[in-house]
Amino acid sequence: VQLVESGGGLVQPGGSLRLSCGGSGFTFGSYDMNWVRQAPGKGPEWVSAIDYEGTLTYYSDSVKGRFTISRDNAKNTVYLQMNSLKPEDTAIYYCAAGVGRFVSRAENGYSYWGQGTQVTVSS
16 A cells, blocks of 8 residues: 655745645555644644545645645545745645544554655745
8 A cells, every 4th residue: 555745845924835646456446545744843733634535625724725635446546736925834744644633643543544745844
């Protein structure tokens, strides 16, 4: 089983990035998918989720209106479009498969986690 994130990088405040997370080794289209982030010096934060069909989406208050989650089950991929980025969005972004709002592997809430991709928002 693998979840592999990509698309992170350095962007200026106000800019945009699109993260991707590709899944393999499991029935991707049967799982709700989530994005969780870990900012330096802060606790982890659940960011967004999408149901297994891609019809329902959920966001934390901190990203609502700026981030959009989507998925393409034919490609086994979930996306996170991030617009109007702020320095406080700087974090490692992880994708995870499962239902609920968890923030760490230690909670044993999600079935699978990726290794993360770094997003840095700075001028």
